[in-house]
Amino acid sequence: MAKMNMIEAIRSALDVLMDKDPNVVILGQDVGYFGGVFRCTDGLQRKYGEHRVIDAPISEGGIIGAAIGMGVNGLRPVAEIQFADYIYPGFDQIVSELARLRYRTCGEFFSPVTIRTPCGGGIRGGQTHSQSPEAIFAHISGIRTVMPSNPYDAKGLLISAIESDDPVVFFEPKRLYNGPFDGDPDKPAISWVSHPKGEVPEGYYTVPLDTAEIIKTGEELTIVTYGTLVHVAQAAADAVGVDAEIIDVRSLAPLDVKTLVDSVNKTGRCLVAHEATRFGGYGGELVARIQKECFYSLQAPIGRVAGWDTPYPHAFEWQYFPGKKRLINAINKMMAAA
Amino acid sequence: MAKMNMIEAIRSALDVLMDKDPNVVILGQDVGYFGGVFRCTDGLQRKYGEHRVIDAPISEGGIIGAAIGMGVNGLRPVAEIQFADYIYPGFDQIVSELARLRYRTCGEFFSPVTIRTPCGGGIRGGQTHSQSPEAIFAHISGIRTVMPSNPYDAKGLLISAIESDDPVVFFEPKRLYNGPFDGDPDKPAISWVSHPKGEVPEGYYTVPLDTAEIIKTGEELTIVTYGTLVHVAQAAADAVGVDAEIIDVRSLAPLDVKTLVDSVNKTGRCLVAHEATRFGGYGGELVARIQKECFYSLQAPIGRVAGWDTPYPHAFEWQYFPGKKRLINAINKMMAAA
Amino acid sequence: MRKKSRLHIPSSSARPGEKPDFEYLNLSPAGSVDKPPIDSRTRDIEHLSTGLVRVLDDDHQAQGPWNPDIDPAELQTALRWMLLNRVFDQRMWKIQRQGRISFYIEATGEEAISIAQAMALRPGDMCFPSYRNQGLYMYRGVKLVDMMCQCLSNTRDMCKGRQLPIMYHSRKANVFSISGNLGTQYPHAVGWAMASAIKGEDHIAASWVGDGSTAEADFHHALTFAAIYQAPVILNVVNNQWAISTFQGFAGGERRPFAARGLGLGIPGLRVDGNDLLAIYSTTLWAAARARRGGGPTLIELVTYRGGAHSTSDDPTKYRPKDEWASFPLGDPIERLKQHLIALGHWSEDQHEKLEEELKVEVLAAWKEAQQYGTMTEEPFLDPATMFDDVFAETPSNLESQRRYMLEIEGS
Amino acid sequence: MRKKSRLHIPSSSARPGEKPDFEYLNLSPAGSVDKPPIDSRTRDIEHLSTGLVRVLDDDHQAQGPWNPDIDPAELQTALRWMLLNRVFDQRMWKIQRQGRISFYIEATGEEAISIAQAMALRPGDMCFPSYRNQGLYMYRGVKLVDMMCQCLSNTRDMCKGRQLPIMYHSRKANVFSISGNLGTQYPHAVGWAMASAIKGEDHIAASWVGDGSTAEADFHHALTFAAIYQAPVILNVVNNQWAISTFQGFAGGERRPFAARGLGLGIPGLRVDGNDLLAIYSTTLWAAARARRGGGPTLIELVTYRGGAHSTSDDPTKYRPKDEWASFPLGDPIERLKQHLIALGHWSEDQHEKLEEELKVEVLAAWKEAQQYGTMTEEPFLDPATMFDDVFAETPSNLESQRRYMLEIEGS
Numbered sequence A, B: 001m002a003k004m005n006m007i008e009a010i011r012s013a014l015d016v017l018m019d020k021d022p023n024v025v026i027l028g029q030d031v032g033y034f035g036g037v038f039r040c041t042d043g044l045q046r047k048y049g050e051h052r053v054i055d056a057p058i059s060e061g062g063i064i065g066a067a068i069g070m071g072v073n074g075l076r077p078v079a080e081i082q083f084a085d086y087i088y089p090g091f092d093q094i095v096s097e098l099a100r101l102r103y104r105t106c107g108e109f110f111s112p113v114t115i116r117t118p119c120g121g122g123i124r125g126g127q128t129h130s131q132s133p134e135a136i137f138a139h140i141s142g143i144r145t146v147m148p149s150n151p152y153d154a155k156g157l158l159i160s161a162i163e164s165d166d167p168v169v170f171f172e173p174k175r176l177y178n179g180p181f182d183g184d185p186d187k188p189a190i191s192w193v194s195h196p197k198g199e200v201p202e203g204y205y206t207v208p209l210d211t212a213e214i215i216k217t218g219e220e221l222t223i224v225t226y227g228t229l230v231h232v233a234q235a236a237a238d239a240v241g242v243d244a245e246i247i248d249v250r251s252l253a254p255l256d257v258k259t260l261v262d263s264v265n266k267t268g269r270c271l272v273a274h275e276a277t278r279f280g281g282y283g284g285e286l287v288a289r290i291q292k293e294c295f296y297s298l299q300a301p302i303g304r305v306a307g308w309d310t311p312y313p314h315a316f317e318w319q320y321f322p323g324k325k326r327l328i329n330a331i332n333k334m335m336a337a338a
Numbered sequence C, D: 001m002r003k004k005s006r007l008h009i010p011s012s013s014a015r016p017g018e019k020p021d022f023e024y025l026n027l028s029p030a031g032s033v034d035k036p037p038i039d040s041r042t043r044d045i046e047h048l049s050t051g052l053v054r055v056l057d058d059d060h061q062a063q064g065p066w067n068p069d070i071d072p073a074e075l076q077t078a079l080r081w082m083l084l085n086r087v088f089d090q091r092m093w094k095i096q097r098q099g100r101i102s103f104y105i106e107a108t109g110e111e112a113i114s115i116a117q118a119m120a121l122r123p124g125d126m127c128f129p130s131y132r133n134q135g136l137y138m139y140r141g142v143k144l145v146d147m148m149c150q151c152l153s154n155t156r157d158m159c160k161g162r163q164l165p166i167m168y169h170s171r172k173a174n175v176f177s178i179s180g181n182l183g184t185q186y187p188h189a190v191g192w193a194m195a196s197a198i199k200g201e202d203h204i205a206a207s208w209v210g211d212g213s214t215a216e217a218d219f220h221h222a223l224t225f226a227a228i229y230q231a232p233v234i235l236n237v238v239n240n241q242w243a244i245s246t247f248q249g250f251a252g253g254e255r256r257p258f259a260a261r262g263l264g265l266g267i268p269g270l271r272v273d274g275n276d277l278l279a280i281y282s283t284t285l286w287a288a289a290r291a292r293r294g295g296g297p298t299l300i301e302l303v304t305y306r307g308g309a310h311s312t313s314d315d316p317t318k319y320r321p322k323d324e325w326a327s328f329p330l331g332d333p334i335e336r337l338k339q340h341l342i343a344l345g346h347w348s349e350d351q352h353e354k355l356e357e358e359l360k361v362e363v364l365a366a367w368k369e370a371q372q373y374g375t376m377t378e379e380p381f382l383d384p385a386t387m388f389d390d391v392f393a394e395t396p397s398n399l400e401s402q403r404r405y406m407l408e409i410e411g412s
């Protein structure tokens, strides 16, 4: 066991798998000599050579297209997209090719590409360095959409993603890279060192790709969330003093419905929270499914706390960010409901 | 008034506006000399010249990118994407530029592009000529997402879309081009001639971009739907003999929540239906919103009928398509619920 | 009033009712283009992108340095494959017209491309085809009956009914899956070739796109990556003059040949008579040898003509002269190889007719067999429950429950 | 064991600790490249894409046919703008380091590009810049204080706090909005130019991307559309050798200059000394005249060097030699114009020093003013309620209710 922040955990996952399987290659902008703008691949090119940690041109479509071809030829490519906001030029290759190849060839061809990309706001990045576009990937049949909220999961899920023969879009909430941010930008940053999920085995282990995790059990309310909001939700529940069960969805698609449903059937109340824009967001799927399965247990409408239906503004990122106040307000309203 | 099918209605909208405003130009693959693979622009190049109805290269990204620049320079471009399945190469320009330009410049720059594209299955097109990707556009702040279900609306909404200073993605359910398909592929095709919505004024009129339409009032159940499923829902409700209120959402984003909520508060039951893949689909948003606003009126969980979470298979399109049987089944279950 | 538009709009050389006009094609006489060594630097062989490599001359003789000197027996085999491709297409077209399959795309007039290039590549080389390269599957051993079953979406369909007709694939034959999305296979070929290089193997990749599809982003991605990493890949542009109703000028072909598109990245380009099996074969061999020895990518433009409609959904009389193909100066590739063999004394009209008959019988027999495995309207039918397989490597529970529900509903 | 990888990996000429090496730059002596008439055919002027148009020679004299013969007074003005750009950048950089703005991007070493090109274009021509073209805004009249207010996201911010610092726009100045997404502005420029042609106007458009960004799809889209419709547009590639940590070889610059990228589409390419104001000015005038009279697009590669870090988030000592800029053979554009003016007898070290002091005062004054409109930490603050405006032309009800709710919550 070692103390790792999320960047180190991700790097460790890559290191462990590159060491284990010569077919694992990394491809992305600035990932090689420099080690990535967030340092996730730092040192890997020195260790594994520039033929396995490959600096790529600024061409997200090309990176993903080429990675698909590499995967078809037996490699296990891990593509890095520098910011999730820049994944769209590769969208066609993801939707029309990566997600569909196995299906349309009945498994004769497939390409086990993992796409890693930092998402989310809270770093004063403005609207083109803050997006959380997971909803549009979760809707695409044939790819797995994953978003860890802590170093332990990040490493275990990333190893599973790379080893999976399915393509995976792996979102890394960049605000969590260095610490379990609880939503209060004015508080001094906390590091992962003191967090139990900052304890990460140095070697190989996996976290399965299709289970949600109950972060904290509780009886009065279920908060279904993922990514940065996991920590904000905990802080908000603590602040209210409600005995909340907090679930980290982490594998967004396919989704572990049972864990969610069992919890809401138990607590009778449910709040769904994510950082992305609310309208048409992934929370809609969560709510739709939970209300269907738990209708007769629900004592209040399922609430959603999410980013506004606007772009993510630079100056007002803390007004955009669904922080503690908004969660507290939603929890209070929900607990007050008949 | 004239009898028009949906293709004629769309063409008529384009004709009326091109005649009215010299800044309206059309850009797309095969739209010019040939008049479009679905004939929606037939005759327009002959009438308005090849400088206003412009054949474009096979480059969806380029078409949308260039259209944005044209719009910035005062034109009002209508871009045709030959199939919605081929809109993804233009996705980055739509999300990162078209949708965001007004916001990031506080209205100093904007580009009033309308993107027309045929969507949906039922024409044996296989997985790359059948998709309904509206959910991923509805989630993007800054663009309007519209899908008419009949000739009258198609013309009126398209005129509104082109005249709107907001960018609009305008989905045309291609299975409805020639008739109000009720979901039964074995029945002889019906034409728009005998349908009240096939009565279309020849001149200028508009249908507003932000209202849902109550297609049929009813007391026992609300079916919230749009596109091809509008007609299937009617047929299913008739078959069951339930007094359903059927709402055609038609403007998916921004959404006319009030019409939906008022109806469900009245009927106490709600079924959401669309052709697109269910998981992460637009239906999730509808359900999430309705359960929130109508929680205390709901007598049964809100149901969703939608395409499966698979690609749209060529041979099994009628098993994929959420047809009458699936709707009837869902209605029956819902009416049986406590 | 608005001033006159100054926008340049490309215009096709002839529309319906007008006389076909191929003046714009810049033709070189057979044998006139030199054949440089495969290790030539791109800048020294730029002229190959504007000339036209041709071997067969108007008198059906093979000429010049690109003459591959193929054994007549092999040429007969090539002719047989090309003819099979055509006969197959004709049959399937008719079958579509009878409503027995939903869609079809023919390669009429372009058969030399798939056959010659399949001949020039090695079995371990990987092909990333477009939808008009059915010849690749045939030549590489995919059985006619299997291709027909695909078109029928029947119980033996390699795609289990999931794909539109003609969207074949074959792992065994090393021919990739055909996509409905234009051009997406191009970067796959480059990535595959990069992987081959990374693994230290000497297999190469080849891919094909149409003239129209060069405008897509993936064309640029593929060329850029191929140039940067010197991927061992052959990137073919099949310039058949048309993209549905849109002539090649709307893909940027008005000013420079497509063969020149990679020059700015240092990728050599060869412009080749796409209806001349010998020229295609020998330029492909050249590019393959170059790639295999580490010389990097080559772009080959194959100048040909789409002899038929774009697809069964298309009616070309609406947008081009009816007799345009007949006026195409590079002729019909089958006719040209046939005449060459006759000129060599290794073929005759009689043999040709006999061969055609034979192939028709073969195709018909395959069709009879294919139908036994079901058609869209006749049993046996594919099991719709299979539609939930292969979305993922293992079917997750949400799809399993949708499968169960679908069966329940459909059974009701 | 796996065989040795055969993949070609471009490698930069020097990394930290190594001696800078610009051997790979193919330089032409000043004055040596000819200046063809603007109606030349692309194929006749291909050599302009491999040469390097330079006017200022090593002795600071203007040489050759591209010498624009600009009045010394105008050159002094140009120098002033370039220096202002640099002084502004230096101040803003420091301000970012003090934590008073969140981010900044400097144009150090590349100032000649924006200034020379702004001088060569007409006010009605539309510019679609990259984030290193702040000089365009300045030259075209956007006030320093307004640019600073944008960087501060304060009450006078033209972007109302919505954009990252440096993402300016100005409708009045005809300079478009800067996007965080690389390359997206390129097709906008082409579309804008097409519209200008459609309307029969003679305005042209110009756009700028970095060497690294040429690998994006939009580069291809823009070139393709520009070539097809002969759009009146100037497409500039600012080759500053680096894309963050990635040198230009990874954008495909190893084999052919970026100027050659459009040749395969018939777009002429000029390779220009990007640190030579005179060369840039006169090539831009040439391309603008060509576009204006219907000659279509021109691609201009501006060879320069990113003198500073990529942005305030970057540390270039991690990936390139510290003294690389000092060894760059094309020098510093400001120093070169200054020495030219001195050589002409129209400038002196004293005057220069005085000018620099003056500009520092001007910039400081602007900064003082800008702060009065608020900073990230000091009042007055922008009203967060405005964040719901301008998503659409009219704010729809869902955003109005989110606005109300936000105010309620934030007030609590």
Ligand SMILES: Cc1ncc(C[n+]2csc(CCOP(=O)(O)OP(=O)(O)O)c2C)c(N)n1
Residues within 6 Å of the ligand: B029, B058, B082, B086, B089, C132, C180, C181, C182, C209, C210, C211, C212, C213, C214, C238, C240, C242, C243, C244, C306, C310
């Ligand atoms: C991304 C995408 N856009 C549009 C289409 C529709 N489409 C199918 S084939 C075709 C024309 C292709 O022309 P070309 O590339 O020249 O190939 P050819 O058919 O001539 O062989 C078009 C526009 C598509 N399949 N994919």
Ligand SMILES: Cc1ncc(C[n+]2csc(CCOP(=O)(O)OP(=O)(O)O)c2C)c(N)n1
Residues within 6 Å of the ligand: A029, A058, A082, A086, A089, D132, D180, D181, D182, D209, D210, D211, D212, D213, D214, D238, D240, D242, D243, D244, D306, D310
């Ligand atoms: C689509 C997209 N991908 C990646 C990035 C991240 N990024 C920002 S600047 C940059 C380097 C750009 O290099 P270049 O085009 O050469 O311009 P320069 O910074 O040298 O002026 C990268 C990779 C981005 N902003 N947008």
Ligand SMILES: [Mg+2]
Residues within 6 Å of the ligand: C210, C211, C212, C238, C239, C240, C241, C242, C243, C244, C306
């Ligand atoms: Mg073609």
Ligand SMILES: [Mg+2]
Residues within 6 Å of the ligand: D210, D211, D212, D238, D239, D240, D241, D242, D243, D244, D306
């Ligand atoms: Mg650069």
